[in-house]
Amino acid sequence: MNDLTTVVDWSRWQFALTAIYHWLFVPLTLGLSVLVAIMESLYLKTKSEKWLQATKFWMRLFGINFAIGVATGIILEFEFGTNWSNYSWFVGDIFGAPLAIEGILAFFMESTFVAVMFFGWNKVSPRFHLASTWLTAIGASISALWILVANAWMQYPVGMEFDPAQMRNVMDNFWDLFSGIAVNKFFHAVFSGWALAGVFVIGVSCWFLWKKRNQEFALLSIKSGAWFGLAGLLLTMYTGDGSAVEVTKHQPMKLAAMEGLYHGTEGQGFTAFAILNPEKDWNNDEDEYIFEIAIPKMLSILGRHDANAFIPGVTDIIEGRDIINGDTVNTVSYAERIERGKLAQAALRNYDIAMENGDSAAMNVAKADLQKNFQYFGYGYFDDVKEAIPPIGVTFWTFRIMCYLGGYFLLFFVVILFLVYRTRLMERATWIQWIAMASVPLMWVCSEAGWAVAEVGRQPWTVQDLLPTKAAISEIPASSVIITFWLFALVFTVLLVAEVSIMCRQISKESKKNLSPNKA
Amino acid sequence: METIKKIWIFYRDGFREMTVGKTLWMIILLKLFIFFVVIKLLFFPNLLSRDYDTDADRANHVRKELTK
Numbered sequence: 001m002n003d004l005t006t007v008v009d010w011s012r013w014q015f016a017l018t019a020i021y022h023w024l025f026v027p028l029t030l031g032l033s034v035l036v037a038i039m040e041s042l043y044l045k046t047k048s049e050k051w052l053q054a055t056k057f058w059m060r061l062f063g064i065n066f067a068i069g070v071a072t073g074i075i076l077e078f079e080f081g082t083n084w085s086n087y088s089w090f091v092g093d094i095f096g097a098p099l100a101i102e103g104i105l106a107f108f109m110e111s112t113f114v115a116v117m118f119f120g121w122n123k124v125s126p127r128f129h130l131a132s133t134w135l136t137a138i139g140a141s142i143s144a145l146w147i148l149v150a151n152a153w154m155q156y157p158v159g160m161e162f163d164p165a166q167m168r169n170v171m172d173n174f175w176d177l178f179s180g181i182a183v184n185k186f187f188h189a190v191f192s193g194w195a196l197a198g199v200f201v202i203g204v205s206c207w208f209l210w211k212k213r214n215q216e217f218a219l220l221s222i223k224s225g226a227w228f229g230l231a232g233l234l235l236t237m238y239t240g241d242g243s244a245v246e247v248t249k250h251q252p253m254k255l256a257a258m259e260g261l262y263h264g265t266e267g268q269g270f271t272a273f274a275i276l277n278p279e280k281d282w283n284n285d286e287d288e289y290i291f292e293i294a295i296p297k298m299l300s301i302l303g304r305h306d307a308n309a310f311i312p313g314v315t316d317i318i319e320g321r322d323i324i325n326g327d328t329v330n331t332v333s334y335a336e337r338i339e340r341g342k343l344a345q346a347a348l349r350n351y352d353i354a355m356e357n358g359d360s361a362a363m364n365v366a367k368a369d370l371q372k373n374f375q376y377f378g379y380g381y382f383d384d385v386k387e388a389i390p391p392i393g394v395t396f397w398t399f400r401i402m403c404y405l406g407g408y409f410l411l412f413f414v415v416i417l418f419l420v421y422r423t424r425l426m427e428r429a430t431w432i433q434w435i436a437m438a439s440v441p442l443m444w445v446c447s448e449a450g451w452a453v454a455e456v457g458r459q460p461w462t463v464q465d466l467l468p469t470k471a472a473i474s475e476i477p478a479s480s481v482i483i484t485f486w487l488f489a490l491v492f493t494v495l496l497v498a499e500v501s502i503m504c505r506q507i508s509k510e511s512k513k514n515l516s517p518n519k520a
Numbered sequence: 521m522e523t524i525k526k527i528w529i530f531y532r533d534g535f536r537e538m539t540v541g542k543t544l545w546m547i548i549l550l551k552l553f554i555f556f557v558v559i560k561l562l563f564f565p566n567l568l569s570r571d572y573d574t575d576a577d578r579a580n581h582v583r584k585e586l587t588k
Binding site: 060067070071074078079085090115119123164165167349484498 | 530531533534535537538540541543544545547548551552554555559560563564565566567568569575578579580582583584585586587
């Protein structure tokens with residue numbers, strides 16, 4: 001393995017580690033903040049002490065998660081500047097602007113309203129306190145919006161023009177950044193946070209039931225968590241459907257990888273379960289699956305909202321084949337994309353020479369040549385079309401883990417809602433309490449799997465079609481990335497252990513207090 | 521001036537009355553120290569800012585990198 005491959009791989013692993021760790025905290029912050037705001041609103045409306053106790057209890061757990069998670073995302077920005085300096089420069093203000101807005105907004109909203117949330121009880125008016133709680137929740141979601149807008153641009157780069165003199169993409173329409181991919185991605189992520197918070201609240205409350213402590217409080221929390229989580233999950237599924245349509249349109253290779261699909265058909269089935277054939281490659285005749293259970297036509301319905309639509313597989317995309325309204329259509333094959341990418345790079349090289357010679361006429365010619373083929377710029381880095389295929393196995397399985405667990409949690413919320421309104425059943429059914437507690441980490445697995453589908457499925461691109469990881473990387477020694485990878489692994493593990501232990505201690509401590517005032 | 525004093529007292533009393541919050545603040549401060557002083561300064565320089573003085577130089581470097 002040469003040093004470039006090593007640096008690229010370790011930098012990718014390091015980025016993945018940091019993002020996975022950061023994402024442990026974010027969805028709980030997004031979801032729990034809204035649930036707490038709803039509880040406080042109910043308290044203000046009903047003046048019932050039970051809602052006040054519930055608000056304060058879950059707000060404290062929100063605070064612990066918030067405190068441990070805060071600033072963990074900043075490391076990703078460090079990595080951009082060191083490991084991915086070509087990328088950082090190339091993306092220009094398109095990426096920088098949303099991140100800067102996020103940083104400023106997060107700082108001001110969080111430092112102001114989080115403080116009022118925690119310090120303001122009995123010091124500010126109840127309405128102002130409630131407004132602060134809501135603004136904290138809204139602020140967290142708006143922060144996520146900017147991050148996901150930036151991420152969506154990497155998956156579907158729009159609203160910019162590449163300037164070879166600055167070597168950056170220059171934003172020409174800010175509103176284009178709010179593409180269908182960005183909007184679906186944002187709502188999908190935020191609502192999945194609601195579902196995650198719902199499962200978390202149910203799991204913790206079931207521990208209360210199992211310990212036979214504050215059962216009234218626990219049942220109230222379970223009802224709140226289950227309705228909130230169910231709403232979040234249904235909305236996650238709805239926006240997931242929107243995401244599938246966008247991915248089919250703009251990232252067909254990712255969709256093909258999610259399905260392990262090489263040769264698409266009209267009325268393509270959705271693979272509910274399969275064992276992928278490891279011998280399968282885009283250009284051989286091996287079967288895609290060793291074993292498969294498919295739902296007929298479902299992928300066409302999901303991807304194009306048309307039961308008979310054609311969904312291209314990896315081989316179709318590489319060879320440039322699509323079928324629209326029953327007619328076979330030639331799209332740009334990957335071989336041609338590579339050729340045009342190399343032409344774009346040659347034009348950029350000519351631009352560079354012309355610039356050094358101060359020859360503005362030659363610069364204009366080179367710039368025009370570059371613009372003609374710029375949409376395939378990144379393919380010029382590949383020598384073989386195979387390099388443009390994402391890791392099929394990881395994408396396929398993480399997508400299935402997300403879907404299976406999504407289905408499980410739908411059933412979970414329904415069962416919990418059925419039981420919780422039969423109070424005695426819920427209090428006595430220790431098996432469901434244990435399932436609920438065990439489901440908490442599963443929800444995180446589901447959430448992280450969703451992230452992995454989005455990010456692994458778009459490989460090898462940092463910016464879709466324009467910049468693959470191997471070009472985005474800095475010229476740095478692999479050893480430094482390996483050292484910091486393990487350093488992060490250590491720091492993150494220590495912080496995670498601290499979070500879990502503080503959270504568990506706090507839950508245990510609070511559970512011994514009287515959180516059900518009517519039962520005093 | 522009165523408003524600033526009120527805000528100061530609000531934060532001061534808030535921090536004083538914290539229970540689990542004190543541990544959390546210790547963790548936050550330690551974390552920020554590790555992130556910004558140890559990790560950022562020792563391991564994560566912004567390479568283009570460190571190695572080049574002007575945007576034109578940075579652009580030239582990236583152009584050479586992306587076309588070599």
